[in-house]
Amino acid sequence: MIRSGRHFLQIPGPTNVPDRVLRAMHQPVMDHRSAEFSRLGSEVLEKLRPIFQTSGPVILYPGSGTGAWEAAIVNTLSPGDRVLMFETGHFSNLWRQVAERFGIQVEYVPGNWRRGASAEEAAVRLDADRSHTFKAVMVVHNETSTGVTSCIPEIRHAMAQARHPALLMVDTISSLGSMDYRHDEWEVDVSVAGSQKGLMMPPGLSFNAISERALAANKTATLPRSYWDWQDMLTPNRAGFFPYTPATTLLYGMREALAMLLEEGLRNVFLRHDHHAEATRTAVRTWGLEIVCENPREYSSALTAVLMPEGHNADQLREVILNAFDMSLGAGLSKLAGKVFRIGHLGSFNDLMLAGTLSGVEMGLQLAGVPHSSGGVTAALQYLTATKHEAAALAG
Ligand SMILES: Cc1ncc(COP(=O)(O)O)c(C=O)c1O
Numbered sequence: 256m257i258r259s260g261r262h263f264l265q266i267p268g269p270t271n272v273p274d275r276v277l278r279a280m281h282q283p284v285m286d287h288r289s290a291e292f293s294r295l296g297s298e299v300l301e302k303l304r305p306i307f308q309t310s311g312p313v314i315l316y317p318g319s320g321t322g323a324w325e326a327a328i329v330n331t332l333s334p335g336d337r338v339l340m341f342e343t344g345h346f347s348n349l350w351r352q353v354a355e356r357f358g359i360q361v362e363y364v365p366g367n368w369r370r371g372a373s374a375e376e377a378a379v380r381l382d383a384d385r386s387h388t389f390k391a392v393m394v395v396h397n398e399t400s401t402g403v404t405s406c407i408p409e410i411r412h413a414m415a416q417a418r419h420p421a422l423l424m425v426d427t428i429s430s431l432g433s434m435d436y437r438h439d440e441w442e443v444d445v446s447v448a449g450s451q452k453g454l455m456m457p458p459g460l461s462f463n464a465i466s467e468r469a470l471a472a473n474k475t476a477t478l479p480r481s482y483w484d485w486q487d488m489l490t491p492n493r494a495g496f497f498p499y500t501p502a503t504t505l506l507y508g509m510r511e512a513l514a515m516l517l518e519e520g521l522r523n524v525f526l527r528h529d530h531h532a533e534a535t536r537t538a539v540r541t542w543g544l545e546i547v548c549e550n551p552r553e554y555s556s557a558l559t560a561v562l563m564p565e566g567h568n569a570d571q572l573r574e575v576i577l578n579a580f581d582m583s584l585g586a587g588l589s590k591l592a593g594k595v596f597r598i599g600h601l602g603s604f605n606d607l608m609l610a611g612t613l614s615g616v617e618m619g620l621q622l623a624g625v626p627h628s629s630g631g632v633t634a635a636l637q638y639l640t641a642t643k644h645e646a647a648a649l650a651g
Contacts, residue, residue: 256578263582265612267399267558268429268452270602272508276455279511280504287503288496296495299506302513305521306431306454307446307464309438314463314488315509317502320428320449323461324353326483327393327424327445331469333477334358336390339380339421341372345400345588350393350426357478362389368591369549371398371405374413381417390472391422391444397430400588402560402597403548404430407441422472428452428461432516433528433557433601444469450505453524453557455512455603459505515603528556531600531609534638535559538613538631542620547595557601558585562594567625569596576619582612606639 264271285292303313316322332338337360340351344366351361364376372394381389392414397404407425414423422444427436431446432453438446443466450460465473465485473485481487487498516524532554539546539561547560563569570593573584585597598616600609613632620627 258581260581263580263608263612263615265599265615266583266585267402267597267599267601268449269458270452270455270599271604271608272457273455273512273515273603275515276508276511280508282504282507285503287501292503293495295506295510296492296497296501298495299509299513300492300495302510302517303462303464306513306516307427307438307448307462308436308440308521309446309464311439311467312465312489312492314465314485314492315501316461316463316483317459317500317505318461319458320426320447320461321349321353322483323428323447323449323463324350324426325357326461326463326480326485327447328354328357328359329476329478329480329483330463330485331422331424331445331472331476332357332359332390333475335360337362337388338391338393339377339389340364340393341376341395341405342366342368343371343395343398343401343403343405344368345591346398346426346428347395348589350395354393368398368401369403369547371403371550371553372410374406374409377410378413378416381414381419381421384417384419387420389419389421391424393424393426395426396436397427397434397555397557399429399558399597400560400591401547401595402555402558403550404434404553404555406552407436407443411442422469429557429601430555432524434555435521435525438464438466442466444472450509453528453601454509455515456505456508459502460509525556527604528601530639530642531604531606532556532559534609534635535598535600535613537638538617538635541631541634542617542627542629544627547591558597558599560585560587560591560595560597563596564626567623568593572596572619572623572625575623576615579622580615580618582615584616609639610636
């Protein structure tokens with residue numbers, strides 16, 4: 256099929272990469288042991304810290320988010336250790352699987368995929384663990400398969416109330432750089448992230464932000480590790496270097512993407528995402544469709560997962576939209592396959608891109624014969640206009 260104009264990549268990651276970042280990567284490959292590389296590496300490692308809202312080290316791997324999941328586990332745990340995890344959706348299931356493959360015993364709090372990790376449930380289980388057998392509590396902050404977030408400060412509070420010394424490990428793969436995430440203030444020990452979502456980069460880089468306590472645990476953890484070993488990274492990182500060949504070209508892009516986030520200001524980045532998420536939910540409600548996330552306190556600002564009406568298939572709708580309007584929406588994953596489609600509204604994104612996205616969905620619903628009420632796009636645009644009025648009034 257011949258297409259013109261830009262493809263709309265509205266899956267919840269990988270996200271649209273800004274032209275500035277693409278241009279920054281359009282350079283000859285450099286010597287990764289040169290002084291020039293040392294400056295690039297140091298700058299990227301330094302500027303990642305404010306994005307995680309940490310003053311501690313951020314480890315950067317050439318690898319996907321799954322690799323950084325593995326890194327968090329192998330650097331802090333020993334075979335047979337117990338951990339507490341929460342079933343929030345497809346991605347918590349996968350992280351659990353990684354832990355179990357390393358011989359970790361996972362106590363997995365069941366969930367219905369429409370709610371975040373329960374701090375009450377965490378409190379009960381941590382209180383009961385008097386001999387402190389749990390070595391870590393592991394939570395997905397923004398469950399990308401459902402558009403449901405978990406309140407990390409509440410989980411940390413439950414740990415503090417129980418005076419439990421377990422590490423807190425959090426997957427912020429689809430929230431970092433789009434939703435407020437505070438590694439230091441929330442006392443997270445290991446934050447796991449990836450380049451391809453809020454950081455506006457192609458896939459290929461992933462991260463562990465680590466606390467002092469995580470570094471101390473690293474000294475005694477005995478799971479086998481080589482490629483992911485933090486200690487091998489930390490020493491060369493001090494001079495901006497890596498223990499193996501880094502993804503040099505991606506680092507040019509990463510430097511530019513970090514500059515863009517810091518120029519906009521994290522607060523503005525988060526507000527922009529909040530507004531686009533609320534505008535999307537306004538459209539979905541007007542269409543008369545159901546949002547997967549049951550609790551408004553747990554709405555994701557990065558994506559919205561939408562349930563299809565009985566008897567209608569989400570993958571068929573996505574196909575109609577792709578063919579007719581050249582837009583990719585996120586599929587329902589594992590048990591939500593065919594039942595849910597996901598609208599990504601994170602990363603390099605603005606009001607008119609959202610207007611186009613929602614228009615594509617509304618026209619697609621009509622073309623695919625999915626029962627809905629019209630007017631979702633209009634309602635979303637009215638919401639966006641109102642937020643502009645408010646911002647103008649505040650500015651004075
Ligand atoms: C929340 C979350 N965790 C983990 C992953 C796995 O990351 P990757 O596919 O980069 O390995 C993803 C991917 O979408 C994700 O959204």
